[in-house]
Structure formats: C-alpha cells, structure tokens
Amino acid sequence: MAKKELTEKEIADCIPDLWMPLTSEQREYLAQNFTVQKFKKNETIYCEGETPMHLMCLLTGKVKIYKEGVGGRSQIIRVIKDKEYFAYRAYFAEENFVTAAAAFEPCTICLIPMTAIMKLLSENNELAMFFIRQLSIDLGISDERTVNLTQKHIRGRLAESLLFLKDTYGVEEDEFTLSIYLSREDLANLSNMTTSNAIRTLSNFANEKLIAIDGRKIKIIEEDKLRKISKIG
Amino acid sequence: MAKKELTEKEIADCIPDLWMPLTSEQREYLAQNFTVQKFKKNETIYCEGETPMHLMCLLTGKVKIYKEGVGGRSQIIRVIKDKEYFAYRAYFAEENFVTAAAAFEPCTICLIPMTAIMKLLSENNELAMFFIRQLSIDLGISDERTVNLTQKHIRGRLAESLLFLKDTYGVEEDEFTLSIYLSREDLANLSNMTTSNAIRTLSNFANEKLIAIDGRKIKIIEEDKLRKISKIG
DNA sequence: CTACCTTTGTGCTGTATAACACGGTTTTAT
DNA sequence: ATAAAACCGTGTTATACAGCACAAAGGTAG
Numbered sequence: 001m002a003k004k005e006l007t008e009k010e011i012a013d014c015i016p017d018l019w020m021p022l023t024s025e026q027r028e029y030l031a032q033n034f035t036v037q038k039f040k041k042n043e044t045i046y047c048e049g050e051t052p053m054h055l056m057c058l059l060t061g062k063v064k065i066y067k068e069g070v071g072g073r074s075q076i077i078r079v080i081k082d083k084e085y086f087a088y089r090a091y092f093a094e095e096n097f098v099t100a101a102a103a104f105e106p107c108t109i110c111l112i113p114m115t116a117i118m119k120l121l122s123e124n125n126e127l128a129m130f131f132i133r134q135l136s137i138d139l140g141i142s143d144e145r146t147v148n149l150t151q152k153h154i155r156g157r158l159a160e161s162l163l164f165l166k167d168t169y170g171v172e173e174d175e176f177t178l179s180i181y182l183s184r185e186d187l188a189n190l191s192n193m194t195t196s197n198a199i200r201t202l203s204n205f206a207n208e209k210l211i212a213i214d215g216r217k218i219k220i221i222e223e224d225k226l227r228k229i230s231k232i233g
Numbered sequence: 234m235a236k237k238e239l240t241e242k243e244i245a246d247c248i249p250d251l252w253m254p255l256t257s258e259q260r261e262y263l264a265q266n267f268t269v270q271k272f273k274k275n276e277t278i279y280c281e282g283e284t285p286m287h288l289m290c291l292l293t294g295k296v297k298i299y300k301e302g303v304g305g306r307s308q309i310i311r312v313i314k315d316k317e318y319f320a321y322r323a324y325f326a327e328e329n330f331v332t333a334a335a336a337f338e339p340c341t342i343c344l345i346p347m348t349a350i351m352k353l354l355s356e357n358n359e360l361a362m363f364f365i366r367q368l369s370i371d372l373g374i375s376d377e378r379t380v381n382l383t384q385k386h387i388r389g390r391l392a393e394s395l396l397f398l399k400d401t402y403g404v405e406e407d408e409f410t411l412s413i414y415l416s417r418e419d420l421a422n423l424s425n426m427t428t429s430n431a432i433r434t435l436s437n438f439a440n441e442k443l444i445a446i447d448g449r450k451i452k453i454i455e456e457d458k459l460r461k462i463s464k465i466g
Numbered sequence: 467c468t469a470c471c472t473t474t475g476t477g478c479t480g481t482a483t484a485a486c487a488c489g490g491t492t493t494t495a496t
Numbered sequence: 497a498t499a500a501a502a503c504c505g506t507g508t509t510a511t512a513c514a515g516c517a518c519a520a521a522g523g524t525a526g
Contacts, residue, residue, distance in 0.1 A: 067376065069384040070385060070465065071384075073384055075383065075384065077376050077380075089372055090369075092369035093369035093372075093373050095370075098376065121361070121365075122362075125354065125355050125356070125357075125358055125361055128358055128361035128365065129354065132325050132364050133325055133326065135325075135365065135368035136321075136326035136368060139371055139375060140322060140323065140326050140331050142372060142375040142376055142379065144300075146310065146375065146378060146382060147300050147302045147310075149379060149383050150308065150425045151302040151303045151304075151306055151308065151425075152303060153482075153483095183502095183503070184503075184504065193484090194483080194485075195504090196483095196484085196486095196504095196506085197483065199505060200505085203505080203506095233304070386512075386513095387512075416472095416473070416474090417473075417474065417475090426513080426514090427513080427514060428473090428474085429475085429476085429513095430513070432474065432475060433475085436475080448474090448522090
C-alpha cells in the first residue's frame with residue numbers, strides 16, 4: 001500500500017508552514033515523529049471530550065469541525081481544507097476537545113504528537129508565531145460567525161454559507177459549481193437552521209435564479225446578489 | 234496626579250503574565266515602553282475598523298468587547314476583568330479591529346506597543362507560549378458561545394449570562410450579589426435578545442425566586458437551578 | 467423646582483422559523 | 497433483485513421571540 005518511509009521532500013510539501021521555519025536538526029526530529037492516517041467518508045476523526053494527542057494536518061480531502069448542541073442538534077463550527085492544521089487548540093488550552101471532527105470525503109491526515117510540537121515550539125519562535133497568527137485569525141472568524149449566525153435571517157445565513165464554501169473549497173472547472181457536495185443536513189448545520197428550511201431556502205434561491213441546484217451540486221450564478229443578501233442579513 | 238515613573242516592582246504587579254517570562258534586559262526594555270491611560274465610564278477604548286497599535290492590559294475596571302451587528306444591534310462578544318490582556322488579536326492576525334471595546338466602569342489600562350511585543354516574542358518562547366495558550370482558551374470559549382447563543386432559548390441564554398458574569402467578576406461580600414451592575418440593554422446584548430425580553434425574563438427569574446433584583450443589583454439565589462436552566466437550554 | 471432624557475417595565479401584535487407529518491426518490495446493503 | 501435505509505421535498509401547524517407603543521420611575525441639567 002503506502003510507502004513506509006516518506007522522503008523529507010515529500011513531508012516538506014505536505015506541511016510547508018510547519019516545515020519551513022525549522023532547522024535541519026528540527027526537521028529530522030519532525031520527520032521521525034510524522035505519521036499518516038486515512039479516514040473514510042463520514043468517519044469520525046476525533047470526538048468531543050477526548051484528550052488531544054496529535055496535531056493534525058489535512059493532506060487530502062475535506063473535514064468538518066462540529067459540536068453537538070442542545071437536543072442533538074449539531075452545528076458545524078468550521079471546515080478544514082487541505083494543507084490546513086487542526087486539532088491543536090484544545091491541547092494548547094490544556095483542555096479536552098470541545099468539538100468533534102469528521103471527514104466530509106475520504107481523507108489523508110498527517111499526525112504529529114503534540115509533545116513533539118511543544119518541543120519544537122520551545123526552540124523555534126518562528127514556529128510559535130505561526131500558531132499565534134493562525135489562532136488569531138481563527139478567533140476573529142469565530143467572533144464574526146457568532147454575530148452572523150445570531151443576527152442574520154435564514155436567507156442571509158444560507159447565502160453566507162454558500163459563499164463561505166466557495167471561498168474555502170473553490171469551484172470546479174466551469175467556475176460556478178461548488179467543489180464540495182454537502183447533504184442538505186450538513187448545509188443546515190453550517191447555517192444554523194433546520195434541514196427543511198435549508199431545503200426550502202435553497203429552492204427559493206434556485207427559483208430566483210441566484211443559484212442552480214442539481215442534487216448536491218450547487219452552481220453559484222448571481223454571486224453579487226448572494227453577497228448582498230448575506231450582507232444585509 | 235499620577236507618578237511619571239513606575240518602579241519595576243509596580244509594573245511587575247500589574248502585568249505578571251507578561252513580566253515573569255522575561256529576562257532582566259527584556260524587562261528593562263518593556264518598562265521603557267510601558268504607558269498607562271485612564272478611561273471614563275462608557276468611554277470607547279477602540280473602534281471597529283481601527284488599526285491595532287498596542288497590546289492592552291486592564292489594570293482596574295471592567296471592559297466589554299462588542300460588535301455592531303446588522304441593523305444597529307450590538308452584541309457583546311466577551312468581557313475583560315482586571316489583569317487581563319486584550320486588543321492584540323487583530324494585530325497578530327494582521328487585520329484591523331473587527332470588534333470595539335468600551336469601559337463598563339472607569340478603567341486604568343496599560344498600553345504596550347505591539348512592535349515591542351513582537352520584539353520580545355522573537356526572543357522569548359515562554360512569552361510566545363503565553364499568547365498561544367491565551368488565544369487557544371479564547372477560541373474555545375468563542376466556539377462554545379456560538380452554539381450557546383444560537384441554540385439555547387431565552388431563559389437558557391440569560392441564565393448563562395448571569396452565571397458567566399458571576400464567574401468572571403465574582404460577587405460582593407454577601408457572596409450573592411454580582412459585583413457588576415449592567416444596564417438591561419447590556420445584559421440583552423450579552424445574551425443575544427432584545428432589551429424588553431431581558432427585562433421580562435429577569436422579572437420571571439425574580440418571581441421564581443431564582444434571583445433577586447434591586448435596580449441594577451442582581452443577587453444569584455438559586456445558582457444550581459440557574460445552571461440547570463442554562464444547561465438544558 | 468421644572469423640564470428633559472434615559473432607563474425600566476408591561477401589554478399587544480406580527481412573523482420568522484422550528485416542529486411535525488408524510489410521500490417520493492435515491493443510495494446502500496444483502 | 498429486493499429490501500432497507502437515508503435523503504429530499506412540501507404542506508401545515510405551533511410558538512418563541514422581535515417589534516412596537518406607551519407609561520412610570522429615576523437621573524441630570526438648567
């Protein structure tokens with residue numbers, strides 16, 4: 001199946017942000033602590049309440065970070081695209097996971113023990129700055145999201161989610177079709193609404209020719225108008 | 234009025250988390266870049282859109298971090314108590330402020346230029362770890378808050394806010410009265426509801442003897458029951 | 467003291483959205 | 497191929513909450 005040993009070049013390509021700041025000694029150390037794991041579609045990667053052990057970097061595939069809210073309603077907090085790091089926050093905060101992660105699609109994920117990361121952090125400030133920057137960006141997004149999800153109306157929230165998916169995962173060759181195919185339920189959990197309302201609102205958007213839907217394929221037709229809907233709430 | 238020069242001892246007492254990890258050279262550098270500023274009650278400390286220049290540490294007083302949402306509705310994102318640091322996230326993320334800050338009460342705030350912080354960070358990993366930990370904790374809280382504000386019902390949200398205020402600012406000598414006196418409007422903005430509903434729900438809690446209200450003074454009587462209301466949503 | 471503004475409190479009305487029910491369709495499993 | 501399950505779509509009903517409007521109380525200024 002997979003090769004047992006990856007070359008340093010291959011690792012460097014996988015995790016450039018982590019790799020670049022390191023000295024050659026540190027790189028060797030990291031290479032020794034580098035493992036790769038595969039996850040099937042919809043497979044859980046980690047659960048709420050578990051103790052974090054590894055920093056993860058998504059090599060290929062798409063991942064959702066979500067939380068089980070009150071009454072079994074689940075809420076998608078953020079989504080991860082390839083080359084993005086995740087699962088480290090809880091360790092740094094000295095907590096267990098408060099979120100769960102699952103694969104939208106088949107995924108390849110690289111795992112690095114947090115103890116190794118801590119050792120590298122104690123030696124390398126540039127690496128520390130990478131995490132400071134990343135956490136700061138994510139915190140800003142999270143704050144923004146809180147206001148959007150609580151204050152915008154259904155149409156605004158769904159429009160925002162669609163644009164967010166476009167900005168995150170991009171589009172296919174036609175330049176319009178979102179390159180992620182979500183179930184209506186996931187779309188609802190991302191937009192803080194019930195599945196029925198996600199379906200209904202999506203249909204409305206399609207009737208208004210703002211988007212075109214074909215099963216799970218969504219084409220963004222009138223991006224400007226969607227942005228407007230998202231903005232005014 | 235205030236002394237021109239603070240002794241190192243005084244500074245160390247003000248900002249222990251920042252001070253402790255530093256070498257004596259770094260401490261001297263920090264002392265030279267240390268200024269103190271006072272803010273009146275309700276005065277704005279920084280605005281949405283401004284460019285962040287200083288790390289701030291609240292020495293005395295209470296501060297709210299908030300966002301203007303859609304349609305002028307404002308939302309309190311987090312609150313700061315004394316000895317807490319704030320205003321640094323946006324700089325690290327290389328953004329302008331996406332939130333605003335204002336004084337709940339008269340405040341004394343110490344300011345340190347972010348450029349000085351960056352210099353210290355490049356030299357001192359322990360300091361970097363402090364920010365990584367702090368940002369990680371705040372990100373967890375923010376994610377938690379998103380779910381709470383979107384999924385819980387009014388009673389749950391208000392109960393949570395009251396407990397949150399107790400946990401953050403504590404109580405007076407009687408061990409029950411919250412030591413922060415908020416307007417009903419601020420309470421509403423903290424709990425994602427209209428002022429009328431904050432007033433109404435607060436009255437309901439009082440009628441049910443869960444709390445006692447006397448103007449802006451709030452006594453938490455049945456903390457367990459409030460926690461239960463907050464938990465079940 | 468009087469006037470004025472802000473905050474608090476209450477009732478009424480409207481509506482956005484959740485909740486439920488049910489039928490059709492597609493995917494998965496055997 | 498057939499059963500089972502998951503997903504999609506639509507209509508109906510119920511309700512939590514926002515949005516006024518207005519009155520009373522408290523604070524502030526002249």
